[in-house]
Amino acid sequence: MSVPENRLRIAVQKNGRLAERSLDLMREAGLRVMKGANDLLYRIENHPIDVLRVRDDDITTFVADGVCDLGVIGLNVLEEHAARRNGPRPEVVMRLGFGRCALKIAAPAEATWQGPEALAGRRIATSYPGVLQSWLRERNIEAEVVELHGAVEVAPRLKVAHAICDLVSTGATLEANGLKAVETVLESEAVLVRAPGGPPEAHQHLADVLTDRLRGVVAAQGAKYIMLNAPRSSLDRITRLLPGAGAPTITPLAGANDAVAVHAVCQENVFWETLEGLKGAGASAILVLPIEKMMM
Ligand SMILES: Nc1ncnc2c1ncn2[C@@H]1O[C@H](COP(=O)(O)OP(=O)(O)OP(=O)(O)O)[C@@H](O)[C@H]1O
Numbered sequence: 001m002s003v004p005e006n007r008l009r010i011a012v013q014k015n016g017r018l019a020e021r022s023l024d025l026m027r028e029a030g031l032r033v034m035k036g037a038n039d040l041l042y043r044i045e046n047h048p049i050d051v052l053r054v055r056d057d058d059i060t061t062f063v064a065d066g067v068c069d070l071g072v073i074g075l076n077v078l079e080e081h082a083a084r085r086n087g088p089r090p091e092v093v094m095r096l097g098f099g100r101c102a103l104k105i106a107a108p109a110e111a112t113w114q115g116p117e118a119l120a121g122r123r124i125a126t127s128y129p130g131v132l133q134s135w136l137r138e139r140n141i142e143a144e145v146v147e148l149h150g151a152v153e154v155a156p157r158l159k160v161a162h163a164i165c166d167l168v169s170t171g172a173t174l175e176a177n178g179l180k181a182v183e184t185v186l187e188s189e190a191v192l193v194r195a196p197g198g199p200p201e202a203h204q205h206l207a208d209v210l211t212d213r214l215r216g217v218v219a220a221q222g223a224k225y226i227m228l229n230a231p232r233s234s235l236d237r238i239t240r241l242l243p244g245a246g247a248p249t250i251t252p253l254a255g256a257n258d259a260v261a262v263h264a265v266c267q268e269n270v271f272w273e274t275l276e277g278l279k280g281a282g283a284s285a286i287l288v289l290p291i292e293k294m295m296m
C-alpha cells in the first residue's frame with residue numbers, strides 16, 4: 001500500500017462498532033469519502049486527506065508513530081496501548097460522544113461482593129491486562145491476570161477465572177452469563193486522537209480546520225434550537241428551565257408590549273417534560289428544532 005506523504009492521514013476502524021460512525025463523522029465534517037478499489041485506504045475527494053481503515057488495536061500504533069496524523073479510537077483501546085507500551089502516546093483531542101461503554105470487573109451474580117480486596121490471590125480474565133494491572137496496582141491488590149481475546153464472559157463458568165474485566169454497555173452479555181458488574185475500571189467512549197506533539201507543519205492547518213469542524217459536529221449532536229413566546233414577567237423562570245442554554249436572545253413581538261420571543265441553543269436534550277414545564281411557566285408557541293451545523 002503506498003501512502004502519499006503530502007496528504008493528511010486519519011485512521012479509523014475498518015469493521016466493528018466504531019467503523020460506520022467514524023466515517024459518518026468525517027462526512028458530517030464535510031469530507032467526501034470515496035470508496036475506491038483499495039479497501040484499506042479511502043480517499044477524500046475534496047481535501048488532501050486519506051482515511052486508513054485498520055483494526056482498532058493498530059490505530060494507536062499508527063498515530064503514536066506519526067504514520068497517521070489523526071485517529072478515531074475507543075478510550076479503552078488507547079489506555080490499554082499506553083499501559084503496555086512505553087514511549088510517546090497519542091493525544092486525546094476530543095471525546096466524540098459515541099461508542100460509550102465501561103470496562104468493568106464482573107463476578108458471578110450469586111456471590112456476595114466483598115469489595116476489590118476480595119480479588120487478592122484470585123484469577124481475573126480480561127482482554128485489557130494493561131489497564132487492569134494498573135488498576136490493581138493502584139489498590140495494592142495482587143491478583144493473577146489471565147489474558148483472553150474473546151468470550152471473556154464464559155471464563156468463570158469454565159473455571160478459567162474467578163472474575164472478569166470486560167466492556168459493558170447494556171449489561172445483557174453479563175446477565176446472559178450469570179455475572180454482575182461490581183467495579184468500574186474505566187468509562188470509555190470514542191475519542192479523536194492526534195500524533196504526539198501534533199501533526200507535522202505541512203498538515204497542521206488542515207488538521208486544525210478538520211478538528212474545528214469535528215468539534216462543531218459533536219457539539220451539534222443532541223443540541224437543539226428552541227423558540228417560544230413568553231410574557232416578560234415570566235422570563236427569569238423560563239430562562240432557568242432551558243436545559244444547557246447560554247444567554248437566550250430576547251426579541252420584542254410586534255404589537256404586543258408585554259410579550260417577547262425567546263430563542264436559545266440548548267446543549268442538552270429537550271424532553272417533553274421540559275416543554276410542559278415551559279408551558280406551565282407561561283410560554284406558548286414552543287418550537288424545538290434540530291441543529292445541523294455549529295461552529296464554536
Ligand atoms: N457493547 C458495546 N457498546 C458500546 N461500545 C462498545 C461496546 N463494545 C465495545 N465498544 C467500543 O467499540 C470499540 C470497538 O469494538 P469492536 O467490538 O468493534 O472491537 P474489536 O472486535 O476489537 O474490533 P477490531 O476488529 O477492529 O479489532 C471498543 O474498543 C469499545 O471502545
Ligand SMILES: O=P(O)(O)OC[C@H]1O[C@H](OP(=O)(O)OP(=O)(O)O)[C@H](O)[C@@H]1O
Nearest residue numbers: 150151166167168169170171172173174
Ligand atoms: O453490555 P453489552 O451491551 O452486552 O455489551 C458488552 C459486550 O459487547 C462487546 O462485545 P461485542 O458484542 O462487540 O463482541 P466481541 O466480544 O466479539 O467484540 C464486549 O466485549 C461485551 O462482550
Ligand SMILES: [Mg+2]
Nearest residue numbers: 055056057058
Ligand atoms: Mg480490536
